[in-house]
Amino acid sequence: MPQSNTTLATASATQLAAAVRARSVSALELADAAIARIEALDGPINAVVVRDFDRARDQARQVDQALADGADLPLAGVPMTVKECFNIAGLPTTFGLETARNYRPTEDAVAVRRLKAAGAVILGKTNVAAGLADYQVDNPIYGRTGNPHDLSRSPGGSSGGSAAALAAGMVPLELGGDAGGSIRIPAAFCGVYGHLSSFPLISLEGHGPPGGGIIVGRAWAAAGPMARTAADLDLALKVLSGPEGRDATAYRLALPAPRHGRLADYRVFVLTEHPTAAVDDEIVAAIDDLATVLETAGASVSRHSVLLPSLADSQALVEKFAWTYKTGMSPDAPEPRATIKDYHDCLVAQEVLRRAWDVFFRSFDVVIAPCYATAAFPPFPGSNPWPGANRTLRVNGAEVPFRPQTAWPLIAGMPHLPATAAPIGRTRDGLPIGAQFIGPFLEDLTTIAFAGQVSTALGITAEIAAVGVGEGVRFGEFA
Numbered sequence: 001m002p003q004s005n006t007t008l009a010t011a012s013a014t015q016l017a018a019a020v021r022a023r024s025v026s027a028l029e030l031a032d033a034a035i036a037r038i039e040a041l042d043g044p045i046n047a048v049v050v051r052d053f054d055r056a057r058d059q060a061r062q063v064d065q066a067l068a069d070g071a072d073l074p075l076a077g078v079p080m081t082v083k084e085c086f087n088i089a090g091l092p093t094t095f096g097l098e099t100a101r102n103y104r105p106t107e108d109a110v111a112v113r114r115l116k117a118a119g120a121v122i123l124g125k126t127n128v129a130a131g132l133a134d135y136q137v138d139n140p141i142y143g144r145t146g147n148p149h150d151l152s153r154s155p156g157g158s159s160g161g162s163a164a165a166l167a168a169g170m171v172p173l174e175l176g177g178d179a180g181g182s183i184r185i186p187a188a189f190c191g192v193y194g195h196l197s198s199f200p201l202i203s204l205e206g207h208g209p210p211g212g213g214i215i216v217g218r219a220w221a222a223a224g225p226m227a228r229t230a231a232d233l234d235l236a237l238k239v240l241s242g243p244e245g246r247d248a249t250a251y252r253l254a255l256p257a258p259r260h261g262r263l264a265d266y267r268v269f270v271l272t273e274h275p276t277a278a279v280d281d282e283i284v285a286a287i288d289d290l291a292t293v294l295e296t297a298g299a300s301v302s303r304h305s306v307l308l309p310s311l312a313d314s315q316a317l318v319e320k321f322a323w324t325y326k327t328g329m330s331p332d333a334p335e336p337r338a339t340i341k342d343y344h345d346c347l348v349a350q351e352v353l354r355r356a357w358d359v360f361f362r363s364f365d366v367v368i369a370p371c372y373a374t375a376a377f378p379p380f381p382g383s384n385p386w387p388g389a390n391r392t393l394r395v396n397g398a399e400v401p402f403r404p405q406t407a408w409p410l411i412a413g414m415p416h417l418p419a420t421a422a423p424i425g426r427t428r429d430g431l432p433i434g435a436q437f438i439g440p441f442l443e444d445l446t447t448i449a450f451a452g453q454v455s456t457a458l459g460i461t462a463e464i465a466a467v468g469v470g471e472g473v474r475f476g477e478f479a
Contacts, residue, residue: 008033009169009464013078013232016172017119020077021067027060027077031121034079038123038170041467044151047164048081049142050091050125059121066119073119074239075173082175083159084125084142085132086112086223087206095208096130096139109206110244111175111223118239126174127161135185135372136379137161144379147189148465149431153376156186162226163190169464173236174226177207181372181409183224184421188371188434191423191463193451194226195233196409198442199416201253202237203244222416228462230422230452237444255442258449259365263457264298266450269305269360271369275312277407278395279370286425286433287368293457307363309356314414315407317353321346321414354415354441361440366450368435371421373405375431411438418444422451423460 008016008030019025035053042048056079063077087093087105094100108116116122130139137145137160145161147153148168155164159176163186166174176183178196187194202223225236243251260266270291272284295301324346328338373395380391391402412419418439425433437454439447455461 009037010228010462011172012229012462013075013080013173013227014229014235016078017074017076017235020063020119021073023067025077027063027067027119027121028057030077031056031060031079031123034123034171038165041168041170042165044146045148045164045168045467046143046145047126047155047161047168048124048170049127049145049161050084052088052091052122052124056121056123059116063119063121071119074235075115076119078120078173079123080115080120080171080173080175081123081126081162081165082112082115083162083177084128085158085177085208086125086175087208088112088122088125091125092141093208094139094141095132096128096141098140101141105206107206110203111240112206114240115175115236120173123171126159126165129157129160129182132158132177132182134158135181137164138379147376148467149191150376150429151467152378153431154189154379156181156189156372156376158182158186159194159226160186160189163187163192163194166190166192166226166228167465168467172228173232175223175236175240176226177204177221177223178409179221179413180406181413182221183226184371184409184419184434184436187226187421188423188432188436189376191432191434191465192226192228193230193233193423194421195224195237195444195448196412196417196419196421197222197224197237197241198418198444201418201442201444202240205244228464230420230448230455233420233448233451234445237448241444255445258446259443260446260449262297263294263450263453266294266299266366267364268294268299268301269308269364269367270301270303271308271367271411274407274411276315276404278373278393278400278405279408280374280395282427283370283373283375283433283435287370287435290368290424290435290454290458294454297457302364305360305363307356307360309353309360309415311407311411314353315410317346317349318406318410318414321350350414357415357417358441361443365439366447367411367438369411369438370408371434371436372408373400375427375429375433409436412436415441417441418447420444420447420451422454424454424458
């Protein structure tokens with residue numbers, strides 16, 4: 001059988017599943033190799049904080065047997081980890097909070113169950129920001145996670161452990177969660193791919209401690225895959241998506257195909273200015289360079305449109321929603337406290353915003369925007385979620401308030417739009433630069449396909465961070 005130069009550390013989930021199905025490697029061999037790599041590399045990174053290696057080997061054996069019996073498994077034998085906030089029976093789900101330290105669910109989250117049914121082998125869980133509420137990963141349960149590209153930098157949050165595990169070549173696929181950038185910012189900081197799915201394309205049943213993801217999550221969070229290639233996002237999204245529970249009684253999912261098969265046909269809107277958030281010049285330059293590549297390829301590229309929904313109004317709605325949750329759900333909240341009418345008004349305004357984006361995407365296919373104001377920053381001291389308004393971030397040589405920079409990921413989060421984060425370059429210091437590609441509601445495959453086409457145009461290939469090169473397990477090549 002012809003050999004390639006693909007090894008475990010750099011292989012995609014698509015390649016690994018194909019290799020297992022072709023019997024050129026077994027699911028158990030892949031699990032053993034991934035486990036050995038985690039054990040060799042994760043000490044200073046601290047990404048895979050809940051390990052379930054014995055049961056993972058049992059899963060791998062079951063996958064090998066199922067394939068021998070003729071099963072068709074799209075993720076056959078793919079070793080992966082999931083964000084700590086997704087329930088796995090018998091393992092802790094804490095959100096990195098002391099109050100949930102002892103919680104042990106008895107059932108897998110729906111998303112985890114779907115991954116296992118597709119043949120994925122779950123090795124354990126990755127670290128999160130305390131309360132899933134920060135752009136760095138540090139909490140009193142598991143401690144701090146470093147960025148494999150530079151351990152003195154944040155891997156992003158809250159899915160920072162997920163992105164770090166991918167960037168170091170420990171696993172090729174991850175399950176994360178996002179609302180305010182929790183997938184996209186770690187993907188950008190660590191030089192990998194991440195997808196915020198249209199809300200609620202992927203079930204959040206079993207997301208977190210009791211009540212953590214069922215009701216609140218439908219309004220504020222979405223699950224999504226993370227990987228080292230856009231093609232793997234596509235593969236995983238199709239496994240994860242679809243109605244569950246009572247919805248599945250009648251509803252069926254048929255995601256539309258990508259709008260276009262080549263860059264020349266896209267109508268692209270480039271967005272590098274925001275009325276309430278800053279952005280580093282190096283990120284703007286990388287997006288401008290990408291825009292030039294797109295124009296050269298024949299795509300239509302615009303920077304101004306009267307159809308663009310008001311970003312200032314959208315961010316003001318974010319703040320009002322946050323106020324209604326903070327004051328309306330706590331008996332100790334200060335006056336004035338939110339009322340039911342305040343929350344209802346937010347829901348109406350959100351629907352108006354979503355309809356404005358529907359109109360916008362009749363004239364455009366994709367929006368390119370920064371994932372965040374900067375590349376990976378040095379972490380702040382402490383592990384309390386959102387420790388206060390006195391944080392600042394250095395952007396273009398000046399200190400700017402930290403909190404308003406959430407506006408960049410919330411461009412997509414507030415109207416529940418799909419957004420794919422992808423690497424597009426490097427800073428002068430060698431840190432990854434990522435951009436987010438925002439698309440129309442439920443047209444997730446368009447933004448993922450666009451990310452893949454961009455990576456081809458830019459010559460970006462799946463790479464692992466320097467911390468993993470030449471270290472740990474060297475797995476034999478496979479076809």
